[in-house]
Amino acid sequence: MGQCYGKTNPNSENDHAPNTTTTTGDGDGDRSPLPISAVGNGYNSVKNTPARSSSSQASPWPSPYPHGEGVSPSPARGTTPRRFFRRHFPPPSPAKHIRASLVKRLGKQTPKEGTIPEEGRSRSPEESVAATEEQALDKRFGYGKNFGAKYELGREVGRGHFGHTCYGRGKKGELNNKPVAVKIISKAKMTTAIAIEDVRREVKLLKALSGHKHLIKFHDAFEDSNNVYIVMELCEGGELLDRILSRGGRYTEEDAKVIVLQILSVVAFCHLQGVVHRDLKPENFLFTSRSQDADVKLIDFGLSDFIRPDERLNDIVGSAYYVAPEVLHRSYSVEADIWSIGVITFILLCGSRPFWARTESGIFRSVLRADPNFDDLPWPSVSPEAKDFVKRLLNKDYRKRMSAAQALAHPWLRDDNHPIPLDILTYKLVKSYLHATPFKCAAAKALSKALTEKELVYLGAQFRLLEPNRDGYVSLENFKMALARHATDAMSESKVLDIINTMEPLANRKMDFEEFCAAATSTYQLEALDKWEDIANNAFEHFEREGNRVISIEELAIELNLGPSAYSILKDWIRDDGKLNLFGYTKFLHGVTLRTSNPRQR
Structure with a gap:
């Protein structure tokens, strides 16, 4: 089994995870017992023990891998492919801008005097830059230099390929004599500009995101000539993965709800701030204590x-079993995190992974082509609401998935004690509505009048969060102030507030609740x-x-921003009387969506 790749790094040293050995067997499967992962994250309590054969693991399930294939699981887990996919789907380099900058600064590189070029070919400019890149790397981060004066280190609790984590204790200030977790990242391992940028971005994210109950608390970052030290809140309750294993592989529905509510709450917060996690999995949720009712905290923002x-x-990027289809298609946004939550919920409820194979390529084929199995035990005894919830998160079309805030309004989870948070999705939908033609707005208004009470619960919550005036209307100022009330430094960094400019x-004018429903309803999700x-x-x-009228094929093509080549298709949308038929109406509601809209070149 190959490693996982994401950010291009020939030395695989931009990962904060242990260098886990993986199998090389092949053959696909639909499902398997859980033992999901030996992948740590440099923060959680990965046991620092010698490698063992697969027969010696303490997991309650047999390993799905044959013996003798070089598996090195941790004591409590089976194995999972590492989180950087290195073969089959080579991505664009995430550091083109870095390399281009180095080429500009250093010029076209030539082999050093006395070195022997590779036989049969000369180095490309990029390879020459890569060969001298480490010499040019600036490993100064601008963090504090007085780590030892403020904290003392205790025993090591986790080790990864890129660094390790220790218990620590504050020596002065607010954290005086209080325990902390210290993630120590070796500068010697930072052999590329990409690896340095990964660390810099992780600290920036941790520092910018703040104020959520289920988010790991960042205290400070330090550096010396050898290491970067990231000081964080200490969570002593272990990983969610360990809790799943200790329960024999599955949670009851009621217990699963408690976990999923907390996961969705913090992910909704991140998405509103303009942060996509990209590596949601049970290993990246830690319990604050050993108590059975302890809260979980989201950790590891390395990806x-x-x-x-x-x-x-x-x-x-991501972890193979949790990666969304659109990530493999290289065009994705925050919906990829929702897919990962769907996988986690599936595991919580039945103890098995929805997509499984012995090789990475097999896992990817399963993710892209297979459907989760809801027929085997225990699914027949699981409530219809729970099954519907998981299915709506594991929809291969990212446009049809619920957002994190919508998922919190789903009948399976709805709880008056857990209010529905503000959803950036409503802003995106309202923005599109405001720029739509009158004919398209009429079609959307008709759709909103057919919504059921379940859909109106979420929309009503979003409208109330905008704090309408006494007459029941909202204006641009309401949308602006609602975002500002929930803003952190991350929102400024991600430019989320710029969406207000597109809602000009x-x-x-003002918008009442009826029009808001028309604007904030997604046809794809319905x-x-x-x-x-x-x-x-x-x-x-x-x-x-109320809205159907005579429309020509030419006008309809203009409405949809299509050319004459689409006329033959659009004629099937219009009745003999010149108006849209039912088929044409539903297609018109969808409009035209370009999958590669506004991609970030990496």
Whole structure:
């Protein structure tokens, strides 16, 4: 089994995870017992023990891997492919701008005097730069230099290929005599500009994100000539993965809800701030204590990044079993995190992975092509609401997945004690509505009148968060102030607030709840519902009465920003009387979506 790749690094040293040995066997499978991962993250309590054969692991399930294939699992886990996919899907380099800068600064490189070039070919400019890059690297981060004066280190609790984690204790100030976790990252391991940028970005993210109950608390960052020290809150309750294993592989529905609520809450917060985590898995959620009702905290932002509302990323990162289909297609946004939460929820409820194979390529094929199995035990005894919840997170079309805030409003999780948070998705949908044609707005208004009470719960919560005036209207100022009330430094870094500028058409008018529902409703998400046909028929009846009109094929093509080549398709959308038919109405609601819209070149 190959390693996982993401950010291009020939030395595999931009990872904060242990250098876990993986198998080389092949053959695909649909499902397997859980023992998911030996991958640590440099923070959690990975046992520092010698490698063992697969037969000696303490997992309650047999390993899915044959013996004798070089498996080195940790004592409590089986193995999982590492989180950087290195073969099959080579991504664009995430450091083109870094390399270009170095080429500009250093000029075209030539082999050093006395060295022997590779036989049969000369080095390319990029390879020459890579060969001298380490000499040019600036490993100064600008962090404090007085780590030893403020903290003392205790025993090591975890080790990865890129660094290790120790217990620590504050020596002065607010943290005087209080325990902390110290992530120590070796500068000697930072052999590329990419690796340095990874560390710099992780600290920036931890520092910028603050104020959420289920987010690991960042204290400070230091450096010396040898290491970078990241000081964080200490969580002593172990990983979510360990809790799953200790329960025999699965949670009850009620216990699973408690965990999923906390996960969705912190992820919704991150997404609103313009941060995509990109490595959500049970190993990256730690319990604050050993208590059975302890809270979980999201950790390890080593693969995370800032992202604008309309931006799409294309570098392939993540952990194989949790990676979303669109990540493998190299065009994704925050919805990729939602897929990972779907995988975690599936595991919590049944103890098995929804997508499994012996090789990375097999896992990827399963993720791209296979559907989760809801027929085997224990799924027949799981509530319909829970199954619907998981299915709506594991939809291969990212446009049809619920957002984290929408998932918190799902009937399986809905709880008045856990309010639905502000959702950046509503801003994106309202922005599109404000720039739509009157005909498209009429179609959206008809659709909103067919919504059921379940959909209106979420929309009502979002509207109330905008704090409408006494007359029940919201303006551009309401949208602006709602974002500002929830802003952290991360929101400024990710440019999320810039979306307000694209909502300028709302500056001179107001929006009531009925129009807000029309603007903030996603046709794609409704299409994922079992009752979509009923909703569409009901909406079309409203459209016939209030918005349908005669429209030519040429005008319809202009509405959809299509050329004459689409005329042959659009003629099937229009009835003999010149108006849209039901098929045409539902297609028109979808509009045209370009998958590669606004990609970030990495």
